[in-house]
Amino acid sequence: MKKHNFSAGPCILPQSVLEKASEAVKNFNGLDLSLIEISHRSKPFVDVMERAQELALKHLNLQDKGYKALFLQGGASLEFLMVAYNLLEKKAAYLNTGTWSSKAIKEARLFGEIVEVASSKDQNFNYIPKNYAIPSDIDYFHCTSNNTIFGTQMQNFPEVSVPMVCDMSSDIFSRVLDFSKFDLIYAGAQKNMGPAGTTLVVVKEEILGKVSRTIPSMLDYKVHISKDSMFNTPAVFPVYVSMLTLDWLQELGGVANIEKHNTKKAEMMYGEIDRNPFFKGFVTNKEDRSKMNATFNLLDTSLEERFNTMCREAGINGLNGHRSVGGYRASMYNALPLESVKVLVDVMQTLEKQA
Numbered sequence: 001m002k003k004h005n006f007s008a009g010p011c012i013l014p015q016s017v018l019e020k021a022s023e024a025v026k027n028f029n030g031l032d033l034s035l036i037e038i039s040h041r042s043k044p045f046v047d048v049m050e051r052a053q054e055l056a057l058k059h060l061n062l063q064d065k066g067y068k069a070l071f072l073q074g075g076a077s078l079e080f081l082m083v084a085y086n087l088l089e090k091k092a093a094y095l096n097t098g099t100w101s102s103k104a105i106k107e108a109r110l111f112g113e114i115v116e117v118a119s120s121k122d123q124n125f126n127y128i129p130k131n132y133a134i135p136s137d138i139d140y141f142h143c144t145s146n147n148t149i150f151g152t153q154m155q156n157f158p159e160v161s162v163p164m165v166c167d168m169s170s171d172i173f174s175r176v177l178d179f180s181k182f183d184l185i186y187a188g189a190q191k192n193m194g195p196a197g198t199t200l201v202v203v204k205e206e207i208l209g210k211v212s213r214t215i216p217s218m219l220d221y222k223v224h225i226s227k228d229s230m231f232n233t234p235a236v237f238p239v240y241v242s243m244l245t246l247d248w249l250q251e252l253g254g255v256a257n258i259e260k261h262n263t264k265k266a267e268m269m270y271g272e273i274d275r276n277p278f279f280k281g282f283v284t285n286k287e288d289r290s291k292m293n294a295t296f297n298l299l300d301t302s303l304e305e306r307f308n309t310m311c312r313e314a315g316i317n318g319l320n321g322h323r324s325v326g327g328y329r330a331s332m333y334n335a336l337p338l339e340s341v342k343v344l345v346d347v348m349q350t351l352e353k354q355a
């Protein structure tokens with residue numbers, strides 16, 4: 001039996017996707033060849049790349065709006081510096097909502113002046129700062145939509161007159177937003193889309209080509225656009241699995257439908273965290289809670305061993321909190337069934353009854 005996989009990343013993918021992916025490794029599209037042993041420039045793979053790009057734009061409702069979808073390598077972590085390399089001439093503004101934002105700021109500082117418009121570091125990032133001022137003399141504004149480690153999620157995005165860049169690694173394709181507000185979105189595949197090894201970058205072409213520095217080819221979005229994500233050998237397997245996941249999402253009725261499913265899971269999870277006197281949520285501002293990653297603690301830490309054993313026996317995997325937060329983190333990405341949340345809630349209730 002498949003485990004109830006609450007892993008924060010790499011994380012659960014749809015079982016049907018895993019089955020198709022493993023078949024393609026053995027025999028891709030009935031070609032009697034493996035997906036990973038054919039040329040990335042062959043028609044069957046070019047079709048995969050094109051379909052993945054098309055579906056990514058479609059799910060974000062960004063088709064025919066001047067955006068390009070790229071499947072790059074180097075993870076979201078490389079985007080921290082690629083964004084600055086390509087967009088930062090003098091000054092940019094960043095909202096600091098956690099570890100990943102802090103890392104993005106650190107890299108961007110290598111390229112110019114970075115204004116941190118607000119930070120929730122004072123409370124170990126357990127809330128999303130609000131009512132901050134964003135300077136207007138900046139090249140772009142950068143934020144992180146979902147803070148995977150701390151379990152906070154932005155519900156509102158500021159209105160800015162400069163390009164808005166967003167790290168959506170851990171909530172892309174999980175909810176409907178007006179994605180046209182953003183000029184560059186990036187996401188490592190391994191949270192909600194596919195295996196680690198590729199990063200989706202969706203960029204509005206008109207914001208590129210404005211910095212004066214020379215950009216190395218591999219770090220230049222314009223080069224990747226001109227070569228349709230095939231400047232060098234792309235991560236064929238991760239791109240293929242991402243395409244399968246995006247297809248799966250399409251069959252399920254797209255982002256609007258998966259959002260309903262994600263809301264149900266989050267309501268069930270937070271409902272129990274709030275109700276059960278043995279547990280306490282890490283994020284106290286309810287409107288800042290992430291629907292993807294619910295962080296919580298056991299109030300009596302001496303019960304941890306018992307709770308961990310009960311979880312293990314129920315087939316629950318990946319519930320440990322990040323080392324910088326401790327406690328527990330239930331990651332409820334698109335592919336996690338409601339049933340898995342129900343199993344976790346049952347274990348929490350059993351602990352309450354027995355303790």
Ligand SMILES: *Cc1c(COP(=O)(O)O)cnc(C)c1O
Nearest residue numbers: 075076077100148167169170188
């Ligand atoms: C996991 C994660 C990253 C880092 O992604 P890599 O692909 O490992 O570089 C960056 N940002 C967010 C929000 C993440 O969740």
